Amino acid sequence: MQEWLLVALRTLLAIVILFLMTKILGKRQVSQLSFFEYITGITIGSLAAYISLDLDARWYLGIVSLSVWVLFSLGIEFLQIKSKKARDFIESKARVLIKDGKIMEENLKKERITTDELMEELRKKSVFQTANVEFAVMEPSGDINVLLTKENQPLTPKHLGIKVDPEQEPQVVIMDGVVINEPLATIGLNREWLDTELEKIGVAIENVFLGQVDSYGQLYVDLYDDQIKVPKPQNKATLLATLKKCEADLEMFSLSTKAPKAKKMYEECAKELERVIKEVRPLLIQ
Structure with a gap:
């Protein structure tokens, strides 16, 4: 067999093996790599590259080595799941860098982070003054998470004493010009409703x-032609x-009424409706 063909076949084999091994190790290998990972x-x-290019008859030893690495990694992951001490030793602990607006200089030295690097990370979180930070911690992954002081946190309905119902996930009902019926049924709507909403904004499904x-229950659409402006839903x-x-x-x-009972009823209803409007207004002006 010619060398180029042999290399091609071994590369394909290495890709398949590497894909299977990565699937076994799980998504964390890609999204949140620890130092060991x-x-x-x-x-x-490197071992996958060895399997692809080594033309020696003993290339299969690369697969053996690759399997040992994967099994050992799995063992380490299971050990971390079972033991906090193992997690702390392998991944290290989170370390506080700022507390009550004060920078912990000793912890910065332990993590070998300069003041410039700390300020850069804070700016990435839209924080420009350390005095506004209640708590900042460096995670084992290397990320720095920040908790602002109460007065510097964004205002939320909870701060205003407003109870907000949980918002459901938006459902995709049209994709690539094709109606998807299952999400429509999930939210209790049908094709006739969708056709009516599209007719209101003058848009065809295929566009x-x-x-x-x-x-x-508001429909938002993105058209193929970005030059066409679609009016935003006005339901709320x-x-x-x-x-x-x-x-x-x-x-x-x-x-306008002269009847005392009717006058009182209308006034009470108006006040009650005013209270309802005050409660739902934050939801309807989003």
Whole structure:
């Protein structure tokens, strides 16, 4: 067999073996490499290259070595799952770098991080002043996570005492100009509703690259032609305007009637509706 063909076949074999071994090791090998996993990845890649290019009759020893590395890595991962001491030894512990706005200089030295590097990492988190940091910790992966002080945290409905219902995942109902029926059925809608919504904005299904429906039943579309501007859904704005109109009508009825009982009823209903509008307004103006 010619050498180029032999190298090609061994390369294909190495790719298949490397893919299978990586699948066995799991997604963490790719997404969150620890120090040991980083070494493992480099070594496995080198062994795969050896299997591909070594024309010696003993090339199969590369597969043996590759298998040993993978099995050893699996053993280390299972050991880390079972033992916290093993995790702390292999991956090291998280270390506090800033506490109550004060930089922990000794911990910076232990992690061999300069002040410039720390400030760079903080700026990546949109933090420009250490005094605004309640807590900053360096994770075993090398990432630095930051908790801002209360007064510097973004305002949320919880801070305002507003209870917000959990928002459902937006469902993709059109992809590449084709309607996907299963997500439509999941959110209790049908093809007729979709056709009506598309007709409102004057768009044909075949011209839609991607269509999504949010938890409020609003349809958002992205067209193949980016030059065409599609109006944004107005369902929430329309609902808010309708509620305000109802409130105004109730107030007008209370002013126009001369019957005391009816006047009182209209006033109470107007106040109740005003309270409801105040509660739902943050959701309807997003």
